[in-house]
Amino acid sequence: MLNIRETVVLGWAPTPTQYRALVRSSLMSLCNSPDSSYVSFFGLGSYVPMTSSELPTLQAIETLSAKAAAALDKELMSTGAFSIDQLMELAGLSVSQAVYRVHPISKGPRILVAVGPGNNGGDGLVAARHLRHYGYQPTIYYPKRSKNELYQRLAKQLEDLDVPFVDDFPAALNSADHVVDAIFGFSFSGEVREPFPAVIRAMEETKIPVTSVDAPSSWNIEKGPPTSGVGSLFHPDVLVSLTAPKPLVKFFHGRHFIGGRFVTPTIAKKYDFDVPEYEGLDQVVEVGPSGQKL
Ligand SMILES: NC(=O)C1=CN([C@@H]2O[C@H](COP(=O)(O)OP(=O)(O)OC[C@H]3O[C@@H](n4cnc5c(N)ncnc54)[C@H](O)[C@@H]3O)[C@@H](O)[C@H]2O)[C@H](O)CC1
Numbered sequence: 001m002l003n004i005r006e007t008v009v010l011g012w013a014p015t016p017t018q019y020r021a022l023v024r025s026s027l028m029s030l031c032n033s034p035d036s037s038y039v040s041f042f043g044l045g046s047y048v049p050m051t052s053s054e055l056p057t058l059q060a061i062e063t064l065s066a067k068a069a070a071a072l073d074k075e076l077m078s079t080g081a082f083s084i085d086q087l088m089e090l091a092g093l094s095v096s097q098a099v100y101r102v103h104p105i106s107k108g109p110r111i112l113v114a115v116g117p118g119n120n121g122g123d124g125l126v127a128a129r130h131l132r133h134y135g136y137q138p139t140i141y142y143p144k145r146s147k148n149e150l151y152q153r154l155a156k157q158l159e160d161l162d163v164p165f166v167d168d169f170p171a172a173l174n175s176a177d178h179v180v181d182a183i184f185g186f187s188f189s190g191e192v193r194e195p196f197p198a199v200i201r202a203m204e205e206t207k208i209p210v211t212s213v214d215a216p217s218s219w220n221i222e223k224g225p226p227t228s229g230v231g232s233l234f235h236p237d238v239l240v241s242l243t244a245p246k247p248l249v250k251f252f253h254g255r256h257f258i259g260g261r262f263v264t265p266t267i268a269k270k271y272d273f274d275v276p277e278y279e280g281l282d283q284v285v286e287v288g289p290s291g292q293k294l
């Protein structure tokens with residue numbers, strides 16, 4: 001959409017409704033810009049009478065709390081009639097597509113995937129398989145292997161593709177071109193327990209780009225990065241929010257994608273978020289700071 005200055009230059013006279021939309025979208029981008037003093041400088045809000053509900057808030061992106069995300073997951077697998085395998089396959093496929101977009105093979109094929117003990121880790125295992133089929137060379141760090149049959153099958157599928165599993169994450173980082181952080185998602189809570197503190201520290205310090213699955217691991221789902229200690233300096237370059245962003249996104253400043261193309265309009269309405277506009281075959285949509293499609 002054109003911004004206010006562009007419309008003035010073009011000499012186009014907007015109708016009151018169009019003007020209102022322009023003011024709103026300009027305010028939205030200004031509010032989300034690092035220099036929000038522009039808002040008062042232009043005094044845009046005073047040109048058109050706007051109700052308080054029309055005025056954008058600083059963080060307009062729609063988010064799902066950890067509790068709501070877990071309830072939604074449960075609902076998809078009960079009334080929604082999905083199996084966990086299906087959801088995880090689509091979640092992992094989304095992650096693989098986001099990695100393909102931000103880190104094409106020409107930037108380096110070696111993808112180190114850090115896999116946690118729960119479903120976030122499962123998304124990472126699925127993403128690694130797709131990345132392998134795209135021609136990348138994934139390596140898996142999976143220190144807390146689950147006995148659950150689903151994860152065992154996902155690991156076997158990778159072994160059958162000769163994808164290596166390694167025990168030393170910091171060492172593996174030395175020969176990686178990109179990292180996928182699939183350690184913890186929306187069920188993470190408290191302080192990071194062993195053996196993951198060293199892994200989070202390595203991701204804090206590395207210069208290699210990191211893509212986090214659903215949440216930067218170690219961040220509180222509502223409050224973002226810990227104020228001190230492990231994870232307080234962890235700022236991944238890319239985040240793939242699954243189904244809908246979690247509240248922690250307001251602390252995230254990198255490239256942000258939404259994936260998990262399986263939500264029905266009815267479920268989205270019930271949980272009060274919009275399904276993003278996926279294009280064509282895409283399993284991810286890149287969004288800006290206020291959740292708008294880029
Ligand atoms: N609908 C969707 O969008 C889907 C998302 N998926 C992914 O699933 C995760 C949530 O998975 P869940 O199994 O509930 O939990 P996590 O993977 O986040 O982690 C649980 C795991 O971690 C351990 N743990 C928790 N806190 C700590 C800690 N402080 N230190 C060490 N370990 C910890 C806990 O014991 C468990 O073992 C979601 O984010 C998406 O990525 C689904 O794949 C598909 C549907």
Ligand SMILES: [K+]
Pocket residue numbers: 120181182183184185212213214215216217
């Ligand atoms: K993660």
